[in-house]
Amino acid sequence: MTSTAQAAGRSPVRRLAGTLHRRPRLRLSLLLTAPLLWLAVLYLGSLAVLFVSAFWTTNSFTSEVVKVWSTDNFHALFTTPVFRQVILRSIGVALAVTALSAVIAFPVAFYTARIAKPKWRPLLVVAILTPLWASYLVKVYAWRLILSQGGFADWMLKPFGLSGPGFGLFATIIALTYLWLPYMILPIHTALEQLPANLLDASADLGARAGRTFRSVVVPMVLPSVAAGSVFTFSLSLGDYITVQIVGGKTQLIGNLVYSNIELNLPMAAALGTVPVVVIVLYLLAMRRTGALSSL
Amino acid sequence: MRLNRTLQAPHSSLVSGARLVAAVAVLLAATACGSSDSGSSSATGLNPPDLKAQSKLGKTEGQVNLVAWAGYVEDGSNDPKVDWVGDFEKQTGCQVNSKVAASSDEMVKLMKTGQYDAVSASGDASLRLIASGDAAPVNTSLVPNYKDVFSGLKNGAWNSVDGKMYGIPHGRGANLLMYNTQKVTPAPTSWSAVFDDASKYKGHVTAYDSPIYIADAALYLKATKPELKIKDPYALDQKQFDAAVALLKKQSANVGEYWSDYLKEISAFKSGDSVVGTTWQVIANLAQDEGAKVKALVPKEGSTGWSDTWMISAKAKHPNCAYKWMDWIISPKVNAQVAEYFGEAPANSKACAETSDKSFCDTFHAADETYWKNIAFWNTPIEQCLDGRTDVKCVPYAKWVQAWTEIKG
Numbered sequence: 018m019t020s021t022a023q024a025a026g027r028s029p030v031r032r033l034a035g036t037l038h039r040r041p042r043l044r045l046s047l048l049l050t051a052p053l054l055w056l057a058v059l060y061l062g063s064l065a066v067l068f069v070s071a072f073w074t075t076n077s078f079t080s081e082v083v084k085v086w087s088t089d090n091f092h093a094l095f096t097t098p099v100f101r102q103v104i105l106r107s108i109g110v111a112l113a114v115t116a117l118s119a120v121i122a123f124p125v126a127f128y129t130a131r132i133a134k135p136k137w138r139p140l141l142v143v144a145i146l147t148p149l150w151a152s153y154l155v156k157v158y159a160w161r162l163i164l165s166q167g168g169f170a171d172w173m174l175k176p177f178g179l180s181g182p183g184f185g186l187f188a189t190i191i192a193l194t195y196l197w198l199p200y201m202i203l204p205i206h207t208a209l210e211q212l213p214a215n216l217l218d219a220s221a222d223l224g225a226r227a228g229r230t231f232r233s234v235v236v237p238m239v240l241p242s243v244a245a246g247s248v249f250t251f252s253l254s255l256g257d258y259i260t261v262q263i264v265g266g267k268t269q270l271i272g273n274l275v276y277s278n279i280e281l282n283l284p285m286a287a288a289l290g291t292v293p294v295v296v297i298v299l300y301l302l303a304m305r306r307t308g309a310l311s312s313l
Numbered sequence: 314m315r316l317n318r319t320l321q322a323p324h325s326s327l328v329s330g331a332r333l334v335a336a337v338a339v340l341l342a343a344t345a346c347g348s349s350d351s352g353s354s355s356a357t358g359l360n361p362p363d364l365k366a367q368s369k370l371g372k373t374e375g376q377v378n379l380v381a382w383a384g385y386v387e388d389g390s391n392d393p394k395v396d397w398v399g400d401f402e403k404q405t406g407c408q409v410n411s412k413v414a415a416s417s418d419e420m421v422k423l424m425k426t427g428q429y430d431a432v433s434a435s436g437d438a439s440l441r442l443i444a445s446g447d448a449a450p451v452n453t454s455l456v457p458n459y460k461d462v463f464s465g466l467k468n469g470a471w472n473s474v475d476g477k478m479y480g481i482p483h484g485r486g487a488n489l490l491m492y493n494t495q496k497v498t499p500a501p502t503s504w505s506a507v508f509d510d511a512s513k514y515k516g517h518v519t520a521y522d523s524p525i526y527i528a529d530a531a532l533y534l535k536a537t538k539p540e541l542k543i544k545d546p547y548a549l550d551q552k553q554f555d556a557a558v559a560l561l562k563k564q565s566a567n568v569g570e571y572w573s574d575y576l577k578e579i580s581a582f583k584s585g586d587s588v589v590g591t592t593w594q595v596i597a598n599l600a601q602d603e604g605a606k607v608k609a610l611v612p613k614e615g616s617t618g619w620s621d622t623w624m625i626s627a628k629a630k631h632p633n634c635a636y637k638w639m640d641w642i643i644s645p646k647v648n649a650q651v652a653e654y655f656g657e658a659p660a661n662s663k664a665c666a667e668t669s670d671k672s673f674c675d676t677f678h679a680a681d682e683t684y685w686k687n688i689a690f691w692n693t694p695i696e697q698c699l700d701g702r703t704d705v706k707c708v709p710y711a712k713w714v715q716a717w718t719e720i721k722g
């Protein structure tokens with residue numbers, strides 16, 4: 018009774034398992050179909066639609082999209098001074114945020130990974146992650162209060178005869194650095210934690226002082242992680258358009274231009290939207306050379 | 314316009330939606346007609362498709378689909394005490410389905426889908442809907458409360474064509490000049506405080522963040538540069554437009570930030586980050602309530618303003634319920650309720666007796682027609698000059714949008 022049931026139940030499953038075992042290609046394609054569909058259709062597909070619609074135009078009165086092929090939008094992108102200026106400004110902000118994050122993150126990560134007592138380390142990592150749990154808007158509005166006229170920044174700098182930076186480009190860079198800093202600290206922390214202690218000892222044995230050890234041993238080993246963190250800080254900054262509305266004063270970044278065009282001139286918005294995509298692809302290609310992508 | 318509108322902006326979806334080829338065709342025909350017969354029939358230069366208004370009301374259809382600004386169609390789901398939809402549904406049997414739109418452009422897009430019966434359009438959307446044939450003329454005799462609407466709101470350039478009303482006025486507001494009474498002395502009486510004299514408050518001037526703000530500069534130039542011969546701030550030929558843009562670029566050097574979010578403006582005036590700039594009455598009131606030392610006024614050049622109109626779709630599936638709604642929303646009690654909730658001057662003259670704050674209509678100048686004489690209500694700039702000129706082409710709104718990006722830099 019049981020043996021016949023087992024035989025009946027087993028044989029198709031077994032046969033299937035056998036087939037899959039004998040044909041690794043079939044196995045692989047079955048495994049990959051779903052994620053590849055997701056990637057190709059939803060992700061790359063929507064990017065392709067974005068890119069294609071950038072070649073359309075709009076009816077100037079109704080803002081209806083007119084599906085007539087034209088390169089006017091890309092032409093405008095490169096020839097209109099304000100677009101060029103905003104694109105360069107956005108890339109500048111993303112680079113500045115990345116650099117500032119790296120400079121701040123390194124000592125913090127060094128402390129949490131190597132100096133703090135081991136039992137405190139997990140707690141410190143949690144503390145670094147905590148701000149990520151708070152709402153993005155709350156954090157940015159907090160920065161608005163800090164940087165406003167007579168706010169915390171003004172109050173802190175007053176004894177030195179200075180005043181806060183006020184709203185503007187600099188405020189945007191500071192607020193974005195605050196927002197994305199944990200994404201930079203974490204990879205560096207991990208890299209420093211995995212740094213074998215005996216390498217540092219060896220360096221010291223060979224007569225290197227702290228500075229030399231740092232330059233010749235620590236930095237080369239941690240650099241890919243910095244690059245990995247920078248992928249986050251760079252791409253998140255490049256795409257942001259809300260922080261700059263709140264603390265940026267009248268500053269415009271690419272995201273703001275996309276937003277202001279989205280209703281009335283969708284093709285222009287699409288053309289503007291391809292800029293960050295291209296910039297980030299170039300950035301990723303550059304970072305790949307450092308081996309950053311394998312340490313993500 | 315607009316309190317919650319900008320708050321919702323970050324969430325507004327990137328509507329792509331199905332576009333109606335038919336609508337485009339109608340519109341192209343309309344604009345083509347408009348430009349070929351050079352303004353012979355219409356003083357506004359706008360020749361909408363010839364649509365007929367409904368002649369009588371039939372049986373209600375059981376439901377109505379509305380597109381509205383946040384705060385215009387409240388059924389108690391945001392605040393149980395704020396509900397003027399429930400009684401409407403009980404009395405008429407029309408179930409209300411409302412969709413909040415975040416901008417005029419979104420409203421136009423939603424109306425083009427043909428799924429909605431009525432919309433609370435502002436002046437920067439209404440003409441587009443009329444010209445494209447998406448909005449039908451309204452038979453005002455089917456709206457009993459219309460007779461009590463302030464005369465200044467009837468037959469406006471933004472809600473009618475050739476004396477034919479394309480909607481029922483809902484309410485209005487002016488764009489005021491607000492200043493910090495401690496930091497801005499002497500008290501300003503002219504828009505020059507934010508234009509020619511703006512450098513006195515470098516970094517602390519504010520302005521409304523929308524292309525329609527170009528009209529504010531044009532209004533100022535109309536008074537100060539008569540040689541430009543600006544008649545209507547929404548009908549600017551290339552030369553007049555360039556002058557307004559140049560003025561705004563100069564102003565931009567002194568602007569601390571542009572505002573589109575009312576909470577942001579209140580906080581900026583409270584802290585002193587902004588000391589002078591445009592505002593709405595309701596923002597000035599809220600800022601004063603929160604302790605900001607501010608005053609707001611209509612400067613001597615007059616001012617721009619906005620007026621919202623309930624328009625009915627030419628493709629409405631529930632026109633009878635839509636007519637019932639238009640009558641309901643401007644009935645004295647409901648109009649008073651919505652005006653107080655939103656912070657605008659009501660359209661119905663009898664609404665002033667129904668407000669819970671008895672000085673409300675005075676504060677918002679609801680019945681003061683001389684006050685509104687100086688207000689140029691938002692309108693949609695189109696190629697045919699709205700002031701009736703036929704020898705030049707005016708700069709259409711799409712160009713205003715581009716120029717606004719360049720002004721901000």
